[in-house]
Ligand SMILES: Nc1ncnc2c1ncn2[C@@H]1O[C@H](COP(=O)(O)OP(=O)(O)OP(=O)(O)O)[C@@H](O)[C@H]1O
């Protein structure tokens with residue numbers, strides 16, 4: 402099972418991901434941008450205000466491709482639960498804003514680039530905060546962590562959630578870290594129980 406954590410900068414995904422890592426040590430924990438040279442290239446681009454936005458989309462996409470082949474697919478084939486702090490929806494939500502002057506229907510375009518080869522998540526925890534809170538919590542240190550930009554990203558996340566309500570679980574991330582963490586741990590526990598129930602039903606020996 403592939404579980405992803407998504408939301409605006411500063412929504413508290415990494416805080417939750419670190420706690421999940423302690424609660425579920427048997428899972429594989431990973432993230433995008435990755436900690437590989439592909440991810441380093443992405444981070445260089447993120448910190449460059451003048452980076453070409455289309456080039457940046459393809460750097461993120463290259464990082465995703467390597468992430469899939471080197472980490473996500475092998476772990477899933479091994480029967481592991483994988484939890485990724487950001488994944489393809491981050492591209493659909495963020496780069497659909499940054500490339501909107503270059504491409505018509507940017508969200509659909511980016512999905513189309515991924516669709517033939519990506520592995521969609523089974524479930525996505527969407528940490529909801531308003532853009533002002535996200536920007537303030539993240540420190541507004543780069544071009545993405547600005548309330549005006551994040552408000553457009555939020556609109557794209559809403560479109561993604563509306564399109565696939567069965568995949569996304571909304572988590573009110575404006576609450577205290579303890580409350581957000583409790584909700585996320587509950588959701589992951591439930592996803593696990595549902596998965597085991599489904600596997601039991603699929604097993605002809607059961
Ligand atoms: N529920 C919360 N309430 C208040 N502050 C929080 C909460 N969750 C996290 N924080 C704080 O907000 C900051 C950003 O948190 P975190 O790094 O977990 O967010 P993130 O969604 O992973 O951000 P990014 O996408 O920018 O990496 C940190 O200083 C963290 O301690």
Ligand SMILES: Cc1cn([C@H]2C[C@H](O)[C@@H](COP(=O)(O)O)O2)c(=O)[nH]c1=O
Nearest residue numbers: 410433434461487488491492495496545
């Ligand atoms: C995966 C991914 C990330 N981003 C943005 C979101 C953040 O502003 C930065 C770095 O991510 P982090 O969680 O703060 O480490 O990159 C993006 O625009 N598109 C993506 O696909």
